[in-house]
Amino acid sequence: MTTPPRAVILDLGNVLVFHDNALLFRRLGARAGLSPAETESRLASGLGWTAANRGLLGAEGIRRDVCGSLGVDLPSEEFNTLWSSHFTLHEAVLPRVEGLVGRVKLVLLSNTNVLHAAFLRPKLPVLERFDSLVLSCEVGSVKPEPGIYKEALRRAGCEPRDVAFFDDMPEFVQAANALGIRGHVFTTAEAFDAQLKALGL
Known part of the structure; x- marks a missing residue:
């Protein structure tokens, strides 16, 4: 045994x-005027996912990276809410x-x-x-x-x-x-x- x-x-x-990543891409895309597919593509090529997961990007670094990739500048409070809106x-x-x-x-x-x-x-x-x-x-x-x-x-x-x-x-x-x-x-x-x-x- x-x-x-x-x-x-x-x-x-x-x-x-x-975590519903498709929902995340839809919500971020809607705010940036981009399709979910374009949002996913930009984040895949632009955001340092691994850098964020390694702790190399703090909260502000993540916001700047994501917003820069999507061509939009969201205030921290709005961004932080969106960034975690796909969890249940x-x-x-x-x-x-x-x-x-x-x-x-x-x-x-x-x-x-x-x-x-x-x-x-x-x-x-x-x-x-x-x-x-x-x-x-x-x-x-x-x-x-x-x-x-x-x-x-x-x-x-x-x-x-x-x-x-x-x-x-x-x-x-x-x-x-x-x-x-x-x-x-x-x-x-x-x-x-x-x-x-x-x-x-």
Whole structure:
């Protein structure tokens, strides 16, 4: 019988919250007078997504970068609201995560930027009960780089074999598996429940 994990590492986007990027492109595009497709294209080529996720761009840097790419100058308050307007909580999964508190070490591992992190933290009070939050913009490394997983392991205080990791991106799960972590692709709250039970949780 497999020993239950001592720690569970969870992704943020499309696990604890949903992010509808198409909605983001529509809303930003509407404000800039651009089609959603043109908005996506400009952001893909212009915005340093990875730079933002590495913490190399702060809140004002992100605003300037996005607005510059779209040819519009939005005040910070309006921009910050738009920039995070595509998130919704994954209500079905949150009680399952709450149920893990106190039973295993809980660590968040997310590729995110300072604005999204600041927006989501107060909306997810369960994060206050996590043992650690490993946010790419704070540690300067992004998935699937080994360094960010090793930082999560260090904070969990566990060997890779004692950790279960859940992420919606298969390539990020594969990177975890390569380090000996028990990686699982997250799909739905119901599947997550079955995965936890299979792990002895």
